[in-house]
Amino acid sequence: MSQEYPLLLVDASGYLFRAYHALPKLTNSRGEPTGALVGVLNMLRKLIEDQRPDYIGVVFDAGGRGFRHERYPDYKANRPAPPEDLRAQIEPLQTIIRALGLPLLVVPGVEADDVIGTLSTQAAALGLPTLISTGDKDLAQLVDEHVTLVNTMTGTWLDPAGVREKFGVPPERIVDYLALMGDSVDNIPGVPGCGPKTAAKWLTDYGDLDGVIAQAASIKGKIGESLRTALDQLPLARELLTIKRDVALDFGPTDLRPTPPDIATLRAWYERLELRRLLATLDGMGVAGAPPTQRHQTGHEPQYELVLTESALEAWLARLRTAELIALDTETTALDARRAELVGISFAVAPGQAAYVPLAHTYPGAPQQLDRDLVLARLKPVLEDPDRPKVGQNLKYDLTVLARYGIELHGIAHDTLIASYVLDSTARHDLDSLAKRFLGHDTIRFKDVAGTGSKQIRFDQVPLEQAGPYAAEDAEVTLRLHQVLQPRLTAVPKLERLYREIEMPLVPVLARLERAGVLIDAEQLESQSAELARRILELEETAQRVAGRRFNLGSPKQIAALLFEELGLPVVAKTPKGAPSTSEEVLEQLAQVHELPRIILEHRLLSKLKSTYTDKLPRLIDPATGRIHTSYHQTVTATGRLSSSDPNLQNIPIRTEEGRRIRRAFIAAPGHRLLAADYSQIELRIMAHLSGDARLLAAFAAGLDIHRATAAEILGLAPEAVTSEQRRSAKAINFGLIYGMSAFGLAHQLGIERAAAQAYVERYFERYPGVREFMERIRHQARECGYVETLFGRRLHLPEIGHSNQTRRAAAERTAINAPMQGTAADIIKRAMIAVDVWIETTGAPARLILQVHDELVLEVAETALEETREAVRAAMEGAAELAVPLVVEIGSGANWDDAH
Structure with missing residues (x-):
């Protein structure tokens, strides 16, 4: 997490209510309800494992009447009594929480919100940052530099900036915002017809609730009339909605230390309620119920359904149409998505709830399955609906498979493969590894159902009794992984923005690029x-x-x-x-x-x-x-650069005649031209921006030949006096230093004595002191944090930066210097690809992206649209980032790739 929170306060009543409505209505063999209880326990376990707080309070409403009822007798008058099967879970849940060693807070006559408000205020006075786990928007009024909210059911984190972004007003105006809208659940009157946008607009225009009241006469229309009718009620609404922060409590934040769990009590309750997965965690359990292994168990018994009838399909379609998030996965006959035949498709809509729809299992004796065309026709509206968010593990593959069957997947909201990569590019991102690492779950592996080596069978030959659980688990585990990974992204806003604005929008762009392919002269x-x-x-x-x-x-x-x-x-x-x-x-x-x-x-x-x-x-x-048709990979390189395979088109040499001849074989279709657009010296420009070196900035701003300018600076010559050999040496220095090259390496590259190379380096840093300062700053950050960042917040992890071996440590330091430049360049070209793709898709221009190679984009363009496309591509690429120096793009066109340079 980006910040440690010594105090964790949990709005347990709110979570119990939400878990009851969101999770399966599970019961044990005696019919005792357990679903909401299990949901809350799992949420608590996950929070504790992620946060490891020093102090924790699990807060429940005490029930009964309080000061708000005395102030307003109709307070909560419309709220129905909780369902019996929900009430039945409260006492067991509270008993288990106490047995886990977690401080349980139930204060008679005081609502949970007021207990949380008081404790967080006391903690701030002690200098203890507080994390409040809740789904209640009322608690947003508590957010400040000391207090953050997290909603574990949606993965939403709210700091002051997040509150403003979500509600349109800062935390100190949340009470006024809520008062204007009223609260029908708590029967608090507001302004009839005033919704979130109107409330936020009024507060923006008039400052606060008192300002809105003062200007009520000037607000026109029916909503103005409603406001004026409600004026007398607004001060009362504000009072009722204001969380108390000075409740007299018998305890304070530092009294809320977890204690060792009561294993005997936990075992008795888990056995009685038949919570087998929780029961399995008791061996070796530590403080607050966190076992040393398997800490991510969800505690639910998964319900995986095999969909073989139209009625079962209809039932699942109904769930998909209303699901907040759909996890999906396709099962096919091959790893190459463009050639793979669709064998089946799986879905999950909640933890433990998943289904597999087999479509083409053809082994002898296979049960009758639904017609593939019929199923896809029924699924098409949901899959193509941009308002139905989807999550997957490597959705680019599923997108390409479905496209072969006439379905354009929309609503691509999340991808656990990419989320893991953004969090740490050096880790493993396959589903099996992610499930083990984040969920403590051993998945059913492909080889478990299909075999290995020469005995491996295609998935259409896997029996349904094995294929069903395997496929359904893939979707269900993906959903659960998302619920774990998304809060981790949200906790680091720059990473979440990188994920949301660059990596996820790039998924369909790469899919289109791969499907377009490139024509070659065989x-x-x-x-x-x-x-x-x-x-x-x-x-x-x-x-x-x-x-x-x-x-x-x-x-x-x-x-x-x-x-x-x-x-x-x-x-x-x-x-x-x-x-x-x-x-x-x-x-x-x-x-x-x-x-x-x-x-x-x-x-x-x-x-x-x-x-x-x-x-x-x-x-x-x-x-x-x-x-x-090459395959592009987003999650392979540590720096964020794309890689390609089958074939790898990133490494065709351009400086040799043989390499250029290969590029000449990449040709345009009849009536078209290839357009190649390449960033000029982008990493050096990024260095100038990041270092802020005055001479570098001035050279780029003036449009100088940067290598000639560098040679002039370090040799004390006029630029026109620099020879070709001197320019070559300066170029080696410019590029060598941003790759962390030493004087020894420079001497070898230039074929000169080491002392002469060292003199070059020293004169370079004398003339460009900002570069030296930047490099020292980056080395320090790398050693302190274990990572460096790009301009867009991508974290480039350096696991060997503190290695005891000096050679390996020095290599990590060299990587640290270059990584911000190379990673920022990768981010910029991705932003450019997205912008170019948006232009093509929105204008219908007769052009398509066909290649991305390092800092270059290649498009196939109709001859009639060449100039229009050239200008659009230039604008998109040069506008992909705002640097302190101009981004310059060199664009050429021709009948083949080499001619386009």
């Missing part, structure tokens, strides 16, 4: 492949002639023996196992003293281009579209 690649084969053979013959014997150029072991044992070349570096390294970096150094390493390097490069691109790409053309 004949051109095949011709290049033949040429590469000839050149590779020539290099092998040359290498063996220079070596004086035959050897395998693809064997690092044979190369090492030849270079270091026979030729006696120096061992520059070693592998982790201690053998002499023959890495590319080592061969580049050795190539300065012998020609054989240079030949081996060229052989490696051409062999990789041939195997990875010229041989492989033609085989990957989709026969249905005639195009190549």
Whole structure:
């Protein structure tokens, strides 16, 4: 969490009521109700585990009459008595809470809100930040710099800024806001017809309730008449809605320490109520009922339904149409979403409530299943409804699968894969790992139902008695994961905004990009492949002639023996196992003293281009579209950059003629052109922004050649006097330093003495002191926090920043320096992609995104719309971030990708 809360206050009465209405009406074998009780206990366990408070108060209403009834006899007069099966759960719940060692607070004649208000006020006076767990908007009036609200059922966190964003007024105006609207549940009169927007507008316009009352005569229309009719009641409403903060209590915040649990009492109650999962947690239980393992158990017995009839489908459709959030998952025949056949689909609408709708299980003896077309036709309105929020684990896959069946998934609200990635990009994000880590739950794995290796079967061959629980669990666990992950995101507003404004909107953009694909000239690649084969053979013959014997150029072991044992070349570096390294970096150094390493390097490069691109790409053309369709991944790199696979199109070299020839094989369809838009020196511009260095800012603002300007600065020359070689050295410094390069590394790259390189570095920092200060600040943040941040709040975690091994620690520090630049660049290109996609989708322009490679976007555009698209793309990319220096985009177009540069 972004802040620690020593005091946790729980509005238990409110949660019990909400849990009763939201969760399944569970009972034990004797018919005793348990559903709401279990819901509250699980909420408490989760809160305690996440927050680990020093002090906790679980507050219940005492019932009966209080001062508000004396002030206004009709207070709560319309509120019905709680249902009998809800009342029956109160005493057992309170007994269990006490047995858990949690301070239970029930103050006669005082409402729970007033107890919470008093304790939070006392805590603030003691300097103790307080977290109030509640779903009651009335408590928003307590929020300030010391008090935060969390609603665990919705994952909503409210600090002062959050209150203003949610209600349109600050916490100190919440009472006035509520008074204007009244409260029908508590029978508190307000202004008839005054809703949240009107109340917020009046308070914004007139300051507070007294101001609204004073200006009542000037407010026009029917609502003005209603206001004037209600004027006499508003002061009373304000008084009734104001939470007391000075109740005389026999205890204070620091009296609310948890105590060891009463295991015998807990065991007796759990056995009586048949709460098997809670019973299983008692072994090894610690203070306040938090066991050392399996702390995320939900405590409910899941109800997984196999939907085989139209009536069952209709029942689930009704639930989907009213669900606050729908968790969904598709089961298919393949990992490639574009080729996968839909076998079934699962849904969950609440913890423990999920269903699997099988559609195409074809094993011998499989039960009759609903017609796939019929089911999809019935589901289509819900799945395409943008007002029905959905959550999934890797929804891009499900979106692509459903698109094959004519369903455009809308309402994509949450993705647990992406939420986990935003929280910590270095962790594992697969469903099984997330369930274990956050829920303490061991999932049914795919191999458990489909087997492994050569014996693995397709999912359409998995029997329904195994497929049903597996598929339903995927959806249900995803929903529960969302309920755990979302509060963690909300607790860090910058991360939540990154997730909401960048990562989630990017999901459908990437899906469209993947489906668009890119056209390639297979004949051109095949011709290049033949040429590469000839050149590779020539290099092998040359290498063996220079070596004086035959050897395998693809064997690092044979190369090492030849270079270091026979030729006696120096061992520059070693592998982790201690053998002499023959890495590319080592061969580049050795190539300065012998020609054989240079030949081996060229052989490696051409062999990789041939195997990875010229041989492989033609085989990957989709026969249905005639195009190549790469897969983009949002959750792989630590920095936020996208990666691609099958094929990987991120690493085609651009600086070699062979690489450019491969790019020439990426072509536009007839009547179209490829448009390539690339950010110019974006990481250096981000460095200028983040460091605030005056000279860097001035150079970019003036539109100077930054490398020439750097050379002029550190050499004391006029820019026009800088030679090409001096500019090259300055470029190496500019890019090297933002990657944390040392003077030793710079010396190697420039081929100069280390002392000369060190002098370059020192002069650079003398001329750009803001850069040095920024780097020191980043190193300090990394060591203090374990992470650094991008401009948009993405956290780039550095698990080895405090490592005892100096080499690994230094590597983490180098990463820390570059990560804010590279991560911010990744955020900016993602924002640009979203903006370009929005323009295409809203205008219907004859253009589509087909590639994203590092800082570049490639579109396929109708020739007639080229100029219009060029300007729209430029505006979107240059407007993707507001930096202290201009964002500059270089745009070209042509019949192929290389010509577009």
